Amino acid sequence: MPHPNDPSLRSFVPVDPASDFPIQNLPYGVFSAKDGLTPRVGVAIGDHVLDLWKLEQDGRLDVGDLGVFAGPTLNPFMALGPKLWSRTRARISELLRHDNPELRDNAELRRLALVPMTQAKLHLPIAVAGYTDFYSSKEHATNVGVMFRGKDNALQPNWLHMPIGYNGRASTVVVSGTKVRRPRGQLKPPSAELPSFGPCKRLDFELEMGAVVGQRSPMGEMLTEAQAEQMIFGFVLLNDWSARDIQQWEYVPLGPFQAKAFATSISPWIVTREALEPFRVHGPEQDPVPLPYLRQMQPNNYDLQLDVGLRAAQMKQSTRICRTNFKYMYWSSVQQLVHHASSGCAMNIGDLLGSGTISGPEKDQRGSLLEISWNGTEPIELPGDIKRTFLEDDDSLSFHGWCQGDGYRVGFGEVEGTIVPAE
Known part of the structure; x- marks a missing residue:
């Protein structure tokens, strides 16, 4: 019997060559x-x-x-x-x-x-047991570091030694198409003496992939690279919505909290790890060499194209504002899972690991408005003389992702979300 990834396979169900869902996918x-x-x-x-x-x-x-x-x-x-x-x-x-x-x-x-x-x-395809968001794109971390700390101090000293992450909220992981209410929170711009409370004014998206954990690991035990790989059931598109102004005031010293807790959107289809097997590639060279428990013996990244469309409230159609690739991630999903369990943290069926914002080396490959607009100083020019630095009410974001095979594509469908006003 031919392998399910065989490029020559055809289904009796008609499938357009441009479809995300050929017989080689089966998400x-x-x-x-x-x-x-x-x-x-x-x-x-x-x-x-x-x-x-x-x-x-x-x-x-x-x-x-x-x-x-x-x-x-x-x-x-x-x-x-x-x-x-x-x-x-x-x-x-x-x-x-x-x-x-x-x-x-x-x-x-x-x-x-x-x-x-x-x-x-x-x-929503899974009962999300826990949600952890990482910060694993060197390009994204460098861009953010340059903005806020300058070129000479862009990456924090620990960033090249381990996948940095924080524990998010499983309770607000939602499926594509769910409307996202603009969050409220404490705001304190640099010019203000005291904080105030109100709607976020610098609402952003983060283009990510989510790894879905399909097996448990016991509390107190570490994982090998091979064990972690086998535990990953598949992947989803993921938008980790971010309130940049709320985050700016709250993140010292423990990192994001309410700025990320209000919504995380995922695509409804989980593409299995096995379906992505033909598209495995090596990630960027890791220098310095990671500590032994994080070293990889095989390619754990994927040649997976991603794009982001923005439909401003006044627009009828979406305009692409980013195209990048999952292969650029410095820390792989396998390394993230290995590190997550390295302290003895138990992993559960239904855990979701956000990759962190996926940015590439070019300007049009930046996976967040924070980077695209360079912290609001370089507005995006959209059709109809519309400009954006951050998201406004009734704006809609849509992500697409796919791996291109020989005459077919293994895709994820879409993750879409529209911003509605704060109450």
Whole structure:
């Protein structure tokens, strides 16, 4: 049987060559449809959702735990482990192949199991156990450091020795399409003697990827590179919304708090680590060489293209304001997970690790408005003589990401969010 990543595979479900969801991808999500059933697990194929619960009920898909696809999150399936993840993906690929009549020629099962994307509502795909956000792009960290500390002190002394991160709020991780209310908080511009409380005035986005942890690790134990890799179920697009003015006043000495706690948006589809395997690449050279527990023996970055579109409130269409690549990240997701557990921190099924803002070496590759507008001093010029330094009410952000294969692309769909006024 051909491997699910084989570029020659074709599905009997029509898939546009420009689609994010060919048979080589098969990302997992949670959906509901007009049939009245509660949310359950599905896989994206072309412009359809394949209902895994229907296939399980029909006996075409057996994971050894009946009902694992009937629930509203992927956590029970992730708990079954990497060998089962791989076997299930291979079976789904087999059922969808153009030369396999098993599902293709079963008109009734096909009618029940293939739901048009237009008739599906997509939900948050996991129960987020914990959320940690990292700061792992050297270009982003350098840009921010230059802005606030100058060129000679851009990177803090610890940055080149470990992945820097902070614990965020799992409670406000939301699925794409969820409107984001402008946060309120304490504000103290440099000219003010005392802080005030009010709506954020410097609202920003951060272009990130999220690694979804699919296996537990025990409290008190460290992880090897191989163990950490196997624990990662897949990846999502992630927008870590940021209130820059709230953060500026609160972050000393313990880092971001309310400036990040109000919302983090993720895409509804989780692209599996296995689907991304053909696109693995080495990351930037790490100098100085990391301590032994953080050293990598294999490529753990991905050649994954990313872009950001901004639709200002007055605009009808989005304009691209950034295009960059996940391969630029200095610290990989595997290193982030290894470091996270290195103190003995237990990791849980459903933990979400934000990569940190993904910026590249060029100006058009900056993954936040803080960088693009250089802290508000260089406004973005948009169509219709519209300018932006930070986000205004009713502005909408959309991220897209994909890996380009030979005649197909493995994509993530979209993560979108629109800003609504503060109460």
